[in-house]
Amino acid sequence: MGKLYLLPNLLGETTVEGVIPRDVIDTIKSIRIFATENVKNTRRYLKKIDKTIHIDELTFLDLNEHSDIKDIEAYIPYLKDNDVGIISEAGCPGIADPGAELVALAHRHNYQVVPLVGPSSILLALIASGCNGQNFSFNGYLPVNRSERVKSLKTYEKQSAAENRTQIFIETPYRNLQLFEDIVSSLSPVTRLTVACDITTENEYIKTMQIKDWKHVKPDINKRPTIFILYARPF
Structure with a gap:
């Protein structure tokens, strides 16, 4: 067998x-x-x-x-x-x-x-994020429609604040920047956002900041495999 x-x-x-x-x-x-x-x-x-x-x-x-x-x-x-x-x-x-x-x-x-043991972008991003690793959810892809996507983001943020839960999700690489802009423009300035892309490669980029700080940064994530993590707790 x-x-x-x-x-x-x-x-x-x-x-x-x-x-x-x-x-x-x-x-x-x-x-x-x-x-x-x-x-x-x-x-x-x-x-x-x-x-x-x-x-x-x-x-x-x-x-x-x-x-x-x-x-x-x-x-x-x-x-x-x-x-x-x-x-x-x-x-x-x-x-x-x-x-x-x-x-x-x-x-x-x-x-x-x-x-068998090997790299998982979701878990590697989580452990590198500094967000809560005791209570977290992987939510997959968000809705393509912008209004529905923003609604989902706000729901995840509210749940994160109420339950001390880290929220993890992904996006089709060519829509990364649209999602990033929706997060920065729609959520609380003190919510933490982790952007993690090209994990384990020489181009790896992992950064956690509050959304108010991300407003001054535009990460180079277009068409790159990226994990997004939200945690509605300030540093």
Whole structure:
């Protein structure tokens, strides 16, 4: 009986050895079937791990936002005799990606699920933010419509103040600056905002300031993978 491995990916252009433990690298090299969000990206990642890997001898299963439950259920039989690895587009699978559906099915069919250590932009941003790590929420993407987005921001800010909760969310990279401007123009001047992008790469940028101070700064985050963190408590 096979196991379902949750395999970490890189967060950007960095060395594999810098963020992926050796034992995890060895496990990845031993797997022959991968459920992946982006096959091209995964092939490139595997070659970065070990140039001698024979890519054409591997099996790749599409696991992305377009995969329906019937597609995913068809992957379960592979686990009968083989280990299968899930690889996200970036970071750890199962968080803000479709890997959770296959994980849930593996549990339902009594296959062992094995999470492996690797970089998570969400957790790395949180621990570097200085915000409350005892009570936090990851809220995914905010609404695209601006009025709804601002309403959501204010709701999250109110909840943060009432419950001492850190609020974490992401945005499509090309809308980062729009979201940043909405935060700065709509929320309390003393609410803390953390902007964290390109984590673990040489271009990493992580900064926490009160919104009143962000009004004088325009971070270079356009089209860069970014985590936004709100914490409605002054320094």
